[in-house]
Amino acid sequence: MKPMAHLGVGIGWRPEIAEAVERLPGLDWVEVVAENVCPGHLPEALLRLRERGTRVVPHGVSLGLGGADRPDPEKLAALGERAVALGAPLVTEHIAFVRTSSPVLEAGHLLPVPRTRDALDVLCENVRIAQDALPVPLALENIAALFSWPGEELTEGQFLTELVERTGVRLLIDVANLHTNRVNRGEDPAAVLDGIPLEALAYVHVAGGVERGGVWHDTHAHPVPPVVLDLLAELRSRVDPPGVLLERDDDFPPEQELAGELASIRAVVTAGSARAGAATADPAAARPATAGAAATAPVSAAPTTAAPATEVPGVGVPGTAPEAAAEPEFRGDIEPARTRVALGQAALLSALVAGTPVPEGFDRLRIRVQARALAAKRADVVARLAPELPGILGGRDPYREAFLAYAKGRPMTAGYRRDALDFAEHLLIRDLPADPAARRRLTAWWRDRAGARPPGRIVRWARTLVGRAA
Incomplete structure (x- = not known):
């Protein structure tokens, strides 16, 4: 596999911190959420970064390559357009599923795929489809999870290794997600790093989170904890990463704190370079450790590091095809595997968002925790997309109470923007809010965005009767 283009140390670009990002010292590159930018109308702050030579990488969140269905051609085309518009050296996505087609359900979140042969076959074919459609190389990220699937056949390391061998896809390793899975699923991060x-x-992601009730929540809204920086050092002791990026998606700190976190990340990467030099000077220290020893050795033991990644002509250049990989080793007809994966994912997602029984073998407590987290995230995202709604309903708490009551048993099927309109219509059908002035404001808000009048009284009665019958 050819070396990856060198990126350096970067940060996730978000509109809320755009001005601060422009002033951060020593910033090498940024990553943007692909679905949040439009190729023909890139934000001025992002264009200024590009003009001064800062690289920009689009990071997708909605493809759902781990889902049972083949990738949506329109979503693939949109991701490719953003890569070209941004002059990106690569695009990234996640090893996750986000929706099901039968029934039509949206998680609004990245959910883990089972580490089974069926799921791996489906994922590999989906990755090959995506690689053929994209104009630049693709890298996939390991995700954080609150729960495990029953009956898994492969470890995380085995799953990722075979994925790379069968598709030639790159890996985006999130060390914060490794820590999350250590707390939530009892997985050893060092074993994962040794096995992939x-x-x-x-490149590498670094982010913060918080532990509540024995569960680690990967919030991207808290400072990076020392335990995650320790995992970055563990990874750095094994390889010189082409890039390291700080993710922050909410509760943004002052500019000085962002700069301080980037400095801490850069210090870990730089210290790893110094240890690598010392190991090279000492032949005994440079001898590779065994897999078992590497899993338990402290960072200071300094196992051999890979040679620093260098820029290679034709690698990561927009408009060039991804590196060819060996033909995928699918186990016969893929359709039966897709069907089995679809049934399992549909049963799980229905339990998470529609209140159906939890499938056999899952930890019911963890599934309830995940269901509450999905509902809370759904409420928060709708409030960000439609900030007028909390104001109309009297503030954050009344809005949240009303939204969670609406969401119970009403799974999202067409994305967050449609969800906001459906929530408003749900309230209006029930003659809510009770205050006539607030109801008039909500009606005007709904009409402006839905392009039609709210349903009349007869229609509302009919829908209410249908809802009761269901």
């Missing part, structure tokens, strides 16, 4: 092909590493 680090020569396939595209």
Whole structure:
């Protein structure tokens, strides 16, 4: 596998911190959420970064390559357009599923795929489809999870290794997600790092979170804790990562704190370079450790590091095809595997968002925790997309109470913007809010965005009767 283009140390670009990002010292690159930018109308702050030579990488969140269905051609085309518009050296996505087609359900969140042969076959074919459609190389991120699937056949390391071997896809390793899965699923981050092909590493994510009730929540809204920086050092002791990026999506701190977190990340990467030099000077220290020893050795033991990634002509250049990989080793007809994966994902997602029984073998407590987290995230995202709604309903708490009552048993099927309109219509059908002035404001808000009048009284009665019958 050819070395990946060197990126350096970067930060996730978000509109809320756009001005601060422009002033951050020593910033090498940024990552943007692909679905949040329009190729023909890029934000001025992002264009200024590009003009001064800062690289921009689009990071997708909605493809759902781990889902049972083949990738949506329109979503793939949209991701490719953003890569070209941004002059990106690669695009990234997640090893996750986000929706089901039968029934039509949207998670609004990245959910883990089972580490089974069926799921791996489906994922590999979906990745190959995506690679053929994209104009630049693709890298996939390991995700954080609150729960495990029953009956898994592969470890995380085995799953990722075979994925790379069968598709040639790059890896985006999130060390914060490794910590999350250590707390939530009892997985050993060092074993994962020892088991995966680090020569396939595209770059690294670093982020903060918080532990509540024995569950680690990957919030991207808290400072990066020392335990995550320790995992970055663990990874750095094994390989010189082409890039490292700080993610922050909410509760943004002052500019000085962002700069301080980036400095801490850069210090870990730089210290790893110094240890690598010392190991090279000492032949005994440079001898590779065994897999078992590497899993338990402290960072200071300094195992051999890979050679620093260098810029290679034709790699990561927009408009060039991704590196060819060996033909995927699918186990016969893929359709039965897709059907089995679809049934399992539909049963799980229905339990999470529609209140159906939890499938056999899952930890019911963890599934309830995940269901509450999905509902809370759904309420928060709708409030960000439609900030007028909390104001109309009297503030954050009344809005949240009303939205969670609406969401119970009403799964999202067409994205967050449609969800906001459906929520408003749900309230109006029930003659809510009770205050006539607030109801008039909500009606005007709904009409402006839905392009039609709210349903009349007869229609509202009919829908209410249908809802009761259901």
